Amino acid sequence: MCGIVGYTGGEACVPILLEGLEALAYRGYDSAGVAVFDGEKISLCKAQGQLSNLSVLLREQPLAGSCGIGHTRWATHGEPSYVNAHPHMDDAKQIALVHNGIIENYQNLKQMLIQKGCEFVSETDTEVVAQLIGSLYMGDCLSAVLAAMRLMEGSFALSILFYDEPRTIYCCCKDSPMVVGHSESASFVASDIPALLPYTRDVCFMEDKQIAVLRPDGVDYFNEFGLPIEKTLTHIDWDVEAAKKGNFEHFMMKEIFEEPVAFKKTLEQYVSVKELRLKTDIFPWSQEEAAALKKLSIVSCGTAYHAALLGKKFIERMAGLPVEVDIASEFRYGDAVLEPGDSLMVISQSGETADTIAALRMANGRGCRTVAICNVIGSTIAREAETVLFTYAGPEIAVAATKSYLTQLIVLYLTALDLAQKRGRMSAEAVASRILEMAAMPERMQRILDNRERIQYFASRAFSVKHVFFIGRGIDHALAMEAALKLKEISYIHSEAYAAGELKHGTIALIEEGSLVVALATQPELLKKMASNMEEVRVRGARVLAVTNGPADGVAANSHEQWELEPMEETLTPFCAILPMQLLAYYMAVQKGCSVDRPRNLAKSVTVE
Ligand code: M6R
Numbered sequence: 001m002c003g004i005v006g007y008t009g010g011e012a013c014v015p016i017l018l019e020g021l022e023a024l025a026y027r028g029y030d031s032a033g034v035a036v037f038d039g040e041k042i043s044l045c046k047a048q049g050q051l052s053n054l055s056v057l058l059r060e061q062p063l064a065g066s067c068g069i070g071h072t073r074w075a076t077h078g079e080p081s082y083v084n085a086h087p088h089m090d091d092a093k094q095i096a097l098v099h100n101g102i103i104e105n106y107q108n109l110k111q112m113l114i115q116k117g118c119e120f121v122s123e124t125d126t127e128v129v130a131q132l133i134g135s136l137y138m139g140d141c142l143s144a145v146l147a148a149m150r151l152m153e154g155s156f157a158l159s160i161l162f163y164d165e166p167r168t169i170y171c172c173c174k175d176s177p178m179v180v181g182h183s184e185s186a187s188f189v190a191s192d193i194p195a196l197l198p199y200t201r202d203v204c205f206m207e208d209k210q211i212a213v214l215r216p217d218g219v220d221y222f223n224e225f226g227l228p229i230e231k232t233l234t235h236i237d238w239d240v241e242a243a244k245k246g247n248f249e250h251f252m253m254k255e256i257f258e259e260p261v262a263f264k265k266t267l268e269q270y271v272s273v274k275e276l277r278l279k280t281d282i283f284p285w286s287q288e289e290a291a292a293l294k295k296l297s298i299v300s301c302g303t304a305y306h307a308a309l310l311g312k313k314f315i316e317r318m319a320g321l322p323v324e325v326d327i328a329s330e331f332r333y334g335d336a337v338l339e340p341g342d343s344l345m346v347i348s349q350s351g352e353t354a355d356t357i358a359a360l361r362m363a364n365g366r367g368c369r370t371v372a373i374c375n376v377i378g379s380t381i382a383r384e385a386e387t388v389l390f391t392y393a394g395p396e397i398a399v400a401a402t403k404s405y406l407t408q409l410i411v412l413y414l415t416a417l418d419l420a421q422k423r424g425r426m427s428a429e430a431v432a433s434r435i436l437e438m439a440a441m442p443e444r445m446q447r448i449l450d451n452r453e454r455i456q457y458f459a460s461r462a463f464s465v466k467h468v469f470f471i472g473r474g475i476d477h478a479l480a481m482e483a484a485l486k487l488k489e490i491s492y493i494h495s496e497a498y499a500a501g502e503l504k505h506g507t508i509a510l511i512e513e514g515s516l517v518v519a520l521a522t523q524p525e526l527l528k529k530m531a532s533n534m535e536e537v538r539v540r541g542a543r544v545l546a547v548t549n550g551p552a553d554g555v556a557a558n559s560h561e562q563w564e565l566e567p568m569e570e571t572l573t574p575f576c577a578i579l580p581m582q583l584l585a586y587y588m589a590v591q592k593g594c595s596v597d598r599p600r601n602l603a604k605s606v607t608v609e
Pocket of ligand 1: 301302303304305347348349350351352353356399400401402489604605606
């Protein structure tokens, strides 16, 4: 949601700002703008809609200067429009700033500023911040930013240009991500790493209420009291190409194709494939702690929540440990019973999801043992959890999570194996046989990708369907939840996941001639039950697509099409079964002409409530 970039150095800043904004476009936006300091004045250029509109304007009326800030806005306060687009300035035109987040007390601040004579042109909370800093500025930029931070409630990441300090950008944040890039002759800021990758991989992650003052020759950091602080540089080893589309039409397809490699990379971090054993020390619980665990809570949002649902299946089945799974936005305002010492796991690709962070902080505050599964080094969640189990998916740009989901499943599966072994529920040999099968998974996955035409062909006939029901039992039901989300979020086709056994309790009333039912039937001991459920919907006019673990009895007669996975141990099927589901969603969306990488109304990283 919203993207910030900033640059101060020796080069013309506009191309760098535009490239950075392009790299952040995946976060979702509806308008964009830049502010450039040309040595004499700060000039703005803003445009509603696509970034290309802004580029055209900047070609027609170029802005010269080597220090500037840019923004992609995802409307919260006020409609998407030119006037509400960032950057915003104060009345005196001394300050220009861009902002991510929500200032919760902006109405009160606005009233106070109006009484002082400020005139507002936009409906945004951001303009209030610009006017606030303007009104507090008495010749010392740092003091004005510090004073404003004390008055603002809510979340913010700010990059600010002051007319009186050429070639300098002031940055600060609270509950909104911000990363500063360092190089020999320039300094950068962005709300996410991909915008910095073409220029530097040496970065500092800003923490709440810290201030960074960027100049071409370096960055000074201050704490909330204005005292200088030292910060450590983190070197990011993501490949620049990983954040580019390459020869693929969409990031989503590229990222689906990266899944076999992401699988291998993640697996190899947690197991010795050669010795077929887990690197048990990496996992959060010692043998004694694992044996003493009474339950585990997992909290996350969206796709990461669906990964948690599968994690519950893995851990309960293999380790015999009860797992409670919650949606973070429910958990944080619910009546969670958390005692000191309880274990709580959060899952987040970005590490910046506001509700998940709140859940993590709540658990930390209550003295719980916290564990995060996270893809982004240096993100808020990675910094604040007691133990982090990283996923090695690399940058994920498409809004639809694909490779991050897969890698979350791997870490959850391996956590389940580790707990199972430490709790005496699985022998080292049994674990070794799972690892052996997992090591073969990338090749199996690749074969599914190589044979994708069948899925494409199916999508080309099915894309006009109005409703799709994904049904499954046990592990398949958890996977169905994610399959339904993928389809609805990028193709806008109404899709739901149901536990197949629940159909008769109400949902089957929705089935009519032409409904599409995708039956995930990969669990051998539940196959007969699934075959009956398929029959129930088929005889009511549904078209049934079945996904099975190898050849499966009773399925052909009750389905119109069957996609067979190569046979494998039943708990491992999600690693392969998710691929055809992601591809199906992708091809349906492409057939419908949808904006696959940037679905309407959605943002990649949900950093506000
Ligand atoms: O970054 P996170 O994993 O915390 O994001 C959580 C959800 O917003 C995310 O999984 C979302 O549901 C997916 N992008 C949908 O594909």
